[in-house]
Amino acid sequence: xxxxxxxxxxxxxxxxxxxxxxxxxxxxxxxxxxxxxxxxxxxxxxxxxxxxxxxxxxxxxxxxxxxxxxxxxxxxxxxxxxxxxxxxxxxxxxxxxxxxxxxxxxxxxxxxxxxxxxxxxxxxxxxxxxxxxxxxxxxxxxxxxxxxxxxxxxxxxxxxxxxxxxxxxxxxxxxxxxxxxxxxxxxxxxxxxxx
Amino acid sequence: xxxxxxxxxxxxxxxxxxxxxxxxxxxxxxxxxxxxxxxxxxxxxxxxxxxxxxxxxxxxxxxxxxxxxxxxxxxxxxxxxxxxxxxxxxxxxxxxxxxxxxxxxxxxxxxxxxxxxxxxxxxxxxxxxxxxxxxxxxxxxxxxxxxxxxxxxxxxxxxxxxxxxxxxxxxxxxxxxxxxxxxxxxxxxxxxxxx
Numbered sequence: 001x002x003x004x005x006x007x008x009x010x011x012x013x014x015x016x017x018x019x020x021x022x023x024x025x026x027x028x029x030x031x032x033x034x035x036x037x038x039x040x041x042x043x044x045x046x047x048x049x050x051x052x053x054x055x056x057x058x059x060x061x062x063x064x065x066x067x068x069x070x071x072x073x074x075x076x077x078x079x080x081x082x083x084x085x086x087x088x089x090x091x092x093x094x095x096x097x098x099x100x101x102x103x104x105x106x107x108x109x110x111x112x113x114x115x116x117x118x119x120x121x122x123x124x125x126x127x128x129x130x131x132x133x134x135x136x137x138x139x140x141x142x143x144x145x146x147x148x149x150x151x152x153x154x155x156x157x158x159x160x161x162x163x164x165x166x167x168x169x170x171x172x173x174x175x176x177x178x179x180x181x182x183x184x185x186x187x188x189x190x191x192x193x194x195x
Numbered sequence: 196x197x198x199x200x201x202x203x204x205x206x207x208x209x210x211x212x213x214x215x216x217x218x219x220x221x222x223x224x225x226x227x228x229x230x231x232x233x234x235x236x237x238x239x240x241x242x243x244x245x246x247x248x249x250x251x252x253x254x255x256x257x258x259x260x261x262x263x264x265x266x267x268x269x270x271x272x273x274x275x276x277x278x279x280x281x282x283x284x285x286x287x288x289x290x291x292x293x294x295x296x297x298x299x300x301x302x303x304x305x306x307x308x309x310x311x312x313x314x315x316x317x318x319x320x321x322x323x324x325x326x327x328x329x330x331x332x333x334x335x336x337x338x339x340x341x342x343x344x345x346x347x348x349x350x351x352x353x354x355x356x357x358x359x360x361x362x363x364x365x366x367x368x369x370x371x372x373x374x375x376x377x378x379x380x381x382x383x384x385x386x387x388x389x390x
Contacts, residue, residue: 003259009244012237039245042207043238049204050234064198
C-alpha cells in the first residue's frame with residue numbers, strides 16, 4: 001500500500017516501545033512533511049548517540065568520554081555510592097537534585113528466571129572502588145529481582161567496614177491508602193517514623 | 196544531565212506528534228540498547244523515505260517513481276476519481292479495499308482562517324484529467340474546511356458533464372446515538388435510507 005521506503009520507516013518506528021502500527025504510520029507520514037535538514041539531524045542524532053555514548057569506566061553511567069561528568073565532579077561526595085540497576089536510574093535520581101554522592105550502575109539485577117547471576121553484573125568495578133567509601137546506598141527497585149540483588153550485595157559488603165543502606169519502601173507520594181497494594185502498606189507500617 | 200548526544204536525540208524524538216519529554220527520553224534511551232545495525236537502518240530509513248518519496252505527477256499520491264502504483268494500475272476504474280485532502284487519505288481509503296477507481300490529492304483544503312485559497316490546491320492537474328471521467332467523488336473530511344472545499348469543487352465541476360458526489364455523513368459504526376454530537380445526528384436523520 002505504501003511505497004517501500006515508507007514501509008521501511010514504519011517498521012523502524014515500530015522498534016520504539018509502545019509504538020504499534022498506527023502510531024508508527026503516523027510518525028512516518030509526518031516525517032515526510034519535515035524539512036530535509038530536520039530529517040538529517042534526526043538521522044545524525046540517532047547514529048551519533050549510538051556511536052558516542054558509552055558506559056563510564058568507573059561507575060557505568062552514560063558518558064561520551066571515558067569518565068562521566070558525575071565521577072569527574074570533585075564537588076560531589078566521594079564517600080557515598082548509590083548502587084542502581086541502570087544508567088536510566090542515575091538520571092531519575094539526578095532529577096531529584098537531592099543526592100550529591102557517586103553512583104554505581106549494575107547493568108542488570110540478579111534473576112534466577114532470566115539466568116542472571118552476580119558475576120553477570122558490573123560488580124567487580126564496585127568492589128574495587130570501596131576504599132574511602134563510608135556508605136553504599138542500594139537503590140534497586142523494590143521488585144523480586146531488586147530485593148534479591150539488594151540482599152546479595154548487603155551480604156557481600158557486610159564485612160567491608162562501611163554502612164550499607166537500602167532506599168525506603170512505603171507509600172508513594174500522592175497515592176491513597178485504600179488503593180495501595182498490601183505489601184506496600186505492610187512496608188509502610190513497618191517503616192513508620194515518629195513525628 | 197544527559198550527555199549531549201542523548202539530549203540531541205531526545206530533542207529529535209520530540210518532533211514526533213504527541214511525544215513529550217518523557218516519551219522522547221524513553222525512546223532515546225531505548226535506542227542506546229539497540230544494535231548498531233538497527234540504528235543505522237533506522238537512520239537510513241528516515242533519509243531514504245524523505246529522499247525517495249514524492250507526489251505522483253498525475254494524482255499527487257505518494258510514490259517513489261513519477262507515476263504512483265494506483266495511476267499505473269490498468270485494472271482500476273479510470274472513469275471515477277476520488278478527491279481527497281492528502282496522500283494519507285488515499286492510504287485510509289485503500290485499506291478498505293472497496294474502492295477501485297482513481298484518486299486525486301488536493302494537498303490541503305480551502306481555509307479562510309489559514310489563508311488557503313483554491314489556487315493553492317492541486318486543482319489544475321485535476322481539471323486536466325477529467326476527459327472520459329464519469330464521476331468525481333469528493334471525499335474531504337466533514338469539517339468546515341472539508342465542506343467548503345467540497346462545495347467549491349461541486350460548483351466548479353457542475354458544468355463539466357460528469358456526476359459529482361460527496362461521501363455520506365452520518366453516524367460512525369460503533370458509535371452511540373446518545374453520545375454523538377447534534378450535527379452528526381441531524382445529518383444521520385437527513386440522510387436516512389429506506390430499509
